[in-house]
Amino acid sequence: MKIVVAIRQVPARDSQFRIAASGIWIDESDLTREINEPDAYALEAALQLRDSAGGEVVVLCAGPEGASQTIREALAKGADRAIHIDTGAAAPSDPLTLARTLAAALAAENADLILTGLQSDDLGYGQTGVILAEVMGVPHATIVMNVEVAEGGIRVKRELEDGWFQQVAMPLPALLTIQSGATKLRYATLMGIKKAKTKEVRVIPVSDLAPAAAPAIRIARIYTPVKSKNSVIFDGPPAQAAAQLVEKLRFEARVI
Amino acid sequence: MSGVLAVLEQHNGQFHKSALEAVAAAQQIGGQLGVPAYAAVLGSGVEPLAQTLATYNLKRIHAVDHALLSAYTPDAYTAALRQLIEAHKPALVLFPHTYQVRDFAPRLATAMNRVLVSDVIAHRVDNGAITLVRQLFQGKINADVCFEGEPPYFASVQAGAFRADSIEAGSASVETFQPSLDAAQIRTRPLEPFRESARAVDLTAAPIIVSVGRGIKEAENIPVVQSLADALGAELAASRPICDAGWLPMERQVGSSGQTVAPKMYVAVGISGAIQHLVGMKGSKTIVAINKDREAPIFEVADYGIVGDLFEVVPALIAALKQ
Ligand SMILES: Cc1cc2nc3c(=O)[nH]c(=O)nc-3n(C[C@H](O)[C@H](O)[C@H](O)COP(=O)(O)OP(=O)(O)OC[C@H]3O[C@@H](n4cnc5c(N)ncnc54)[C@H](O)[C@@H]3O)c2cc1C
Ligand SMILES: Nc1ncnc2c1ncn2[C@@H]1O[C@H](COP(=O)(O)O)[C@@H](O)[C@H]1O
Helix, strand or coil: CEEEEECCEEECCCCCCCECCCCCCECCCCCCEEECHHHHHHHHHHHHHHHHHCCEEEEEEEECHHHHHHHHHHHHHCCCEEEEEECCCCCCCCHHHHHHHHHHHHCCCCCCEEEEECCCCCCCCCCHHHHHHHHHCCCEEEEEEEEEEECCEEEEEEECCCCEEEEEEEECCEEEEECCCCCCCCCCCHHHHHHHCCCCEEEEEHHHCCCCCCCCEEEEEEECCCCCCCCEEECCCHHHHHHHHHHHHHHCCCCC | CCCEEEEECEECCEECCCHHHHHHHHHHHHHHHCCCEEEEEEECCCHHHHHCCCCECCCEEEEEECHHHCCCCHHHHHHHHHHHHHHHCCCEEEEECCHHHHHHHHHHHHHCCCCEEEEEEEEEEECCEEEEEEEEHHHCEEEEEEECCCCCEEEEECCCCCCHHHCCECCCEEEEECCCCCHHHCCCEECCCEECCCCCCCHHHCCEEEEECHHHCCHHHHHHHHHHHHHHCCEEEECHHHHHCCCCCHHHEECCCCECCCCCEEEEECCCCCHHHHCCCCCCCEEEEEECCCCCCHHHHCCEEEECCHHHHHHHHHHHHHC
8 A cells, every 4th residue: 555644844832933024924943843743643554554554655745945854754763755845935835735736746656545634733724634635536534543444445433523433434545634642653763763864755846846826815914812811820939929829719719 | 795604514403513603603794794694504304403593694594405415424515515605606605613614624615726714713804805813833823814816715713703692683594405416426434423432520510620731741740730639629631632642531631522611710730722622621710721831822711820830830839729
């Protein structure tokens, strides 16, 4: 089975963000980056499927030059090769433009299964995978916790709301968006890290793939949210802050 | 502009809890644009359900009816809604941002060469142009988003962004719409939904909840927050990553995929306040947050907060409670 995993490099979760002079994106300098969390689970699901059913895992990532770090980490964990769409320093595009770019890079791959994360930590569209499925004309399932090869296709376990789940059977090729947390993630071994250096990373400039269509949505402005609630925040030494809080809880909120 | 269409979700003949919020959203935005609001509900035999909306101020309710819509599939929903939209040409199609909508709405928008603006928390209408607000970076930054090009436009709204109690009464007629669907178009086969296990802990009954997030760093540190819970006579709960990692059982998870709670007091310790967590607890009467990051979105819903390292703050708090 040939499995493609689409991974995104995102700023680390505890980053502090500054808004760039353009006002429509953040200042990207000085940010630590890492793989988008659900994408790490998508990669793990792909590696487990390959290890049991055989085949190949291809990592696909659109991002600036610095994304190669995250791609190498995926190769070190066991992916077989990678496609890096070099987007330069451009601000991120809308999810349809991105999905069309990803689809163009995958046109010649004839993958059996394409996995994405269910949502990115930075843009949070929660859409790229589903759009990619439509662009490529394949069926999809979202918020997937488990994948099994079955009945000439696959059977997946989807998470529904309020603690419900559902099995869905589908043919291949297909696209799945993977939820975090379903399995344990493997670490890269020393051997893996060494091997990763020799694995193929095909770099494609985005201009070779970029579709000409005009974007259908536009970010007009980004800004720090205005606090809507009047919170009382204590930031003194812990003992003092704790005493102040307890006083408020006892005599103002009257909850203890 | 020909109207704002709210697409309402139903399961087994009952509306999803988001349905009335979606109707309110369509009425409100429609009013600001000076166009009528419509609603649509998809399924098999959904006319009686559609009739229950007849006392709201809507121009029309479309009961999109077909045997192949009885079990939800993204392929059938996409095809049916596309036909409805092409026939009635709404200017704006609004969805509640539910799991089901996440599953098919991006596909529908793409099929119509549009982009869905997902998970909208607020909106503005200036001179007939809609600006939508959505969150970036897990709630740390907001973005104003505009549509480009021609309608129809597509957007999904976050739970709680519009209030169901602001819905306008009135009258509406129900019209059945029969899409043409073919079983061969439906490529996925859904089986019956199921629950993994019964919930042994009913967090909804607890007057005080202490909830722990990834700030706790390791399973070995859980007793730190357990002792705070004990000092307050509280139940212990957690954000999703803590339950995923197995540090606390699943049944203690609060949020969109866990339990929804509204205790007298909710104490969030080392929890960032991602929307999927907030929807499960923001109805709490008093919210307390302990987090080392002053910018963490949890402080936006907190009544009281301490900015600091939980490993220092929690013991200090336990000591203060004993005084
Ligand atoms: C479809 C879907 C469903 C989901 N369902 C749920 C759900 O039901 N419930 C849920 O909770 N999440 C859910 N999530 C996940 C959610 O998006 C967040 O990823 C999750 O809530 C983050 O958990 P957290 O706040 O514990 O961790 P993080 O976001 O990593 O936050 C950790 C926080 O701890 C703080 N911190 C770190 N160290 C310290 C310290 N020493 N002292 C004090 N503070 C510290 C940090 O500043 C940070 O704010 C869902 C996501 C999706 C996409
Ligand atoms: N630049 C990118 N390169 C490769 N995959 C991506 C990229 N951006 C998003 N994805 C994939 O699409 C998923 C959903 O992203 P989003 O629609 O932004 O929430 C992510 O989890 C990734 O798997």
